[in-house]
Amino acid sequence: MKSHFEHFRKVSFSDTDLAGIVHFASFFPYMEDCEHEFYRSLGLSVTNMRDFNGDKLGWPRVHASCNYKKPLHFDDEFKISLTIAKISTKTIKYNFCFLSKDDEIEFAEGSLIVACVKFSESGMESVKIPDKIKSLLPPTN
Secondary structure (H helix, E strand, O other), X not given: XXXXXXXXXXXXXXXXXXXXXXXXXXXXHHHHHHHXXXXXXXXXXXXXXXXXXXXXXXXXXXXXXXXXXXXXXXXXXXXXXXXXXXXXXXXXXXXXEEEEOOOOOEEEEEEEEEEOEEEEOOEEEEOOOOHHHHOOOOOOO
């Protein structure tokens, strides 16, 4: 299993500011979209994951960060590389690297920490990441 996942994108006009540069906040949906594509590549959907009892699972963010290095502009094509940095009993830490398609330019780097939760009538409760899901994830570095 590959230790990282790559997702390719093109900057939309709605992602930019008046100068045509990607707005800092746009990097967070980019990371989330990459995470969703990663799970699709494993045959899963973040909106339809279940535990061994059939209870619906979710992955709320408990930490998000992004460091910006070079500007991305409208119509630029770029690659987002997702690596799983750490898997604990209840959380996953993803690292993201935003690169030019040829890997020559690093635009930004970011991270998300997500917690596995179970939904119930009373709300959300953090739970252990099911072994079925954990077994599909690549090993951490």
